[in-house]
Amino acid sequence: MSKIGVLGSGTWGMALARMLANSNHDVTVWSALPQEIDHLVATHKHPNLPDMVIPESLKYTKSIEEICQGRDILLFAVPSVFVRSTTKNAAPYIKNGQIIVDVAKGIETDTMMTMSQVIRDELRKVNKEAKVVALSGPTHAEEVAIDLPTTIVSACPDLETAEYVQDVFMNTCMRVYTNPDVLGVELCGAVKNIIALGTGIAAGLGYGDNTKAALMTRGMAELTRLGTAMGCNHETFSGLAGMGDLIVTATSVHSRNNKCGHLIGQGKSVEEAKKEVGMVVEGINAIPAVMQLAKNYHVEMPIVNAVYEIIEKGISPKDVVMKLMSRDKRSEVTHSLADVHFEQALLDNSHHTGMRRVITYGTFDLLHYGHINLLKRAKALGDYLIVALSTDEFNSLMKGKHTYFSYEQRKQLLEAIRYVDLVIPEESWEQKRSDMHEYHVDTFAIGDDWEGKFDFLKEEGVNVVYLPRTPEISTTQIKESLHKKD
Numbered sequence: 001m002s003k004i005g006v007l008g009s010g011t012w013g014m015a016l017a018r019m020l021a022n023s024n025h026d027v028t029v030w031s032a033l034p035q036e037i038d039h040l041v042a043t044h045k046h047p048n049l050p051d052m053v054i055p056e057s058l059k060y061t062k063s064i065e066e067i068c069q070g071r072d073i074l075l076f077a078v079p080s081v082f083v084r085s086t087t088k089n090a091a092p093y094i095k096n097g098q099i100i101v102d103v104a105k106g107i108e109t110d111t112m113m114t115m116s117q118v119i120r121d122e123l124r125k126v127n128k129e130a131k132v133v134a135l136s137g138p139t140h141a142e143e144v145a146i147d148l149p150t151t152i153v154s155a156c157p158d159l160e161t162a163e164y165v166q167d168v169f170m171n172t173c174m175r176v177y178t179n180p181d182v183l184g185v186e187l188c189g190a191v192k193n194i195i196a197l198g199t200g201i202a203a204g205l206g207y208g209d210n211t212k213a214a215l216m217t218r219g220m221a222e223l224t225r226l227g228t229a230m231g232c233n234h235e236t237f238s239g240l241a242g243m244g245d246l247i248v249t250a251t252s253v254h255s256r257n258n259k260c261g262h263l264i265g266q267g268k269s270v271e272e273a274k275k276e277v278g279m280v281v282e283g284i285n286a287i288p289a290v291m292q293l294a295k296n297y298h299v300e301m302p303i304v305n306a307v308y309e310i311i312e313k314g315i316s317p318k319d320v321v322m323k324l325m326s327r328d329k330r331s332e333v334t335h336s337l338a339d340v341h342f343e344q345a346l347l348d349n350s351h352h353t354g355m356r357r358v359i360t361y362g363t364f365d366l367l368h369y370g371h372i373n374l375l376k377r378a379k380a381l382g383d384y385l386i387v388a389l390s391t392d393e394f395n396s397l398m399k400g401k402h403t404y405f406s407y408e409q410r411k412q413l414l415e416a417i418r419y420v421d422l423v424i425p426e427e428s429w430e431q432k433r434s435d436m437h438e439y440h441v442d443t444f445a446i447g448d449d450w451e452g453k454f455d456f457l458k459e460e461g462v463n464v465v466y467l468p469r470t471p472e473i474s475t476t477q478i479k480e481s482l483h484k485k486d
């Protein structure tokens with residue numbers, strides 16, 4: 001039996017408190033709103049969960065000091081906008097090393113911190129550390145309140161703590177998985193709410209299941225792009241906290257984000273829709289921070305952006321949908337099947353032969369002999385050469401460059417060169433660090449006009465080599481002299 005203090009007597013806090021009390025844990029609930037505690041003590045009913053039977057063994061307190069003291073676990077179940085203030089108020093009474101489980105899903109607007117980061121940040125101000133677990137997944141309080149089978153993820157880099165929380169929350173109706181990728185899990189919890197707002201808006205406009213499936217799938221693609229750019233594990237996004245939670249939030253009648261979106265799609269104002277939902281709509285709160293993260297990590301998030309334009313800028317949902325549908329055409333996948341098979345075969349082979357792998361980055365527009373010289377020199381540094389080729393989007397958004405040949409055309413040309421073994425897309429500045437590991441790179445090579453700029457990659461355990469360029473030729477020169485001839 002564990003002693004658990006639940007902070008927040010909202011829908012989710014109470015559904016979990018009931019479940020934990022029924023699993024014979026010693027559970028006490030606190031709320032910042034004393035009238036909520038009075039109501040619960042008097043009625044043993046929760047206003048948003050009228051069918052939930054609250055066990056007699058559940059205890060209540062109005063004292064934040066009492067809720068924080070002598071607990072094995074503190075369960076933070078307040079909406080994300082109150083996580084910082086609640087932690088601040090609780091901090092003087094929280095013991096050093098306390099296990100805190102956070103279930104709020106959101107990202108703080110000003111700091112772009114996830115909820116576990118906010119909690120740790122506030123505790124640091126009083127020189128305290130906590131072991132913070134994010135508990136997240138496809139879990140509607142309405143279903144947990146009546147013991148319908150549910151799964152959830154206990155995310156913490158400290159496996160021992162993640163497993164302790166797994167044991168405490170696991171029962172015949174609740175199955176808990178662990179995941180060390182706490183940032184990935186928290187990002188999923190925040191961003192899926194925005195995508196669910198989008199599916200709700202689409203439904204409110206009268207669009208069908210095709211649209212919903214498209215928004216969910218492409219929404220998950222952009223969430224995964226953001227997460228991997230931030231260093232998260234891509235497996236998290238197809239897991240329970242990712243795809244699982246997106247499915248439940250975007251399809252369920254219980255979802256407030258979906259419902260709020262639906263009302264907006266039907267023509268209600270954002271304020272009217274929020275009022276009608278009556279409970280916290282976390283997707284709306286998360287929009288500014290996620291937009292900023294997308295900007296900081298140079299990740300394109302067209303669906304999040306579409307929801308932002310509707311919610312924050314008041315643009316008509318129909319116009320935004322038209323804009324989404326008329327975006328430039330593109331491929332769903334970044335690797336061709338041939339690439340995947342070839343890559344796998346070479347990887348398998350390299351384990352036996354000790355093959356040395358080299359990677360270089362660039363745009364390679366209007367391919368010329370200077371490029372070929374560079375690729376030849378790069379290949380000479382090993383046995384297998386990977387070229388990370390800047391995509392059209394990356395070029396125009398990040399480098400301010402517009403190429404003559406498209407990404408597909410430049411890729412085709414590079415693949416025909418005998419020094420090049422694999423071409424992969426370069427989509428962000430940040431991907432280099434993770435590429436070194438994903439592609440088992442031994443040597444990073446680039447033209448000596450970048451001398452010294454990529455030395456930081458040595459931290460990833462690779463050699464960094466700056467190769468001499470062929471002085472008299474460049475794509476810029478070709479473009480300039482062709483322009484003069486015109």
Ligand SMILES: NC(=O)c1ccc[n+]([C@@H]2O[C@H](COP(=O)([O-])OP(=O)(O)OC[C@H]3O[C@@H](n4cnc5c(N)ncnc54)[C@H](O)[C@@H]3O)[C@@H](O)[C@H]2O)c1
Pocket residue numbers: 008009010011012013031032033036048077078079080082085086103104105106139140141142279280282
């Ligand atoms: N409801 C669910 O099914 C569910 C499931 C998983 C995660 N979550 C997440 O849990 C969090 C809480 O959701 P909920 O459904 O319980 O929301 P809710 O709207 O039911 O919670 C409202 C509660 O917040 C607390 N509160 C109000 N003002 C406060 C203040 N100033 N300071 C501190 N606390 C205050 C009160 O206890 C109030 O009852 C959200 O981040 C949500 O995304 C909810």
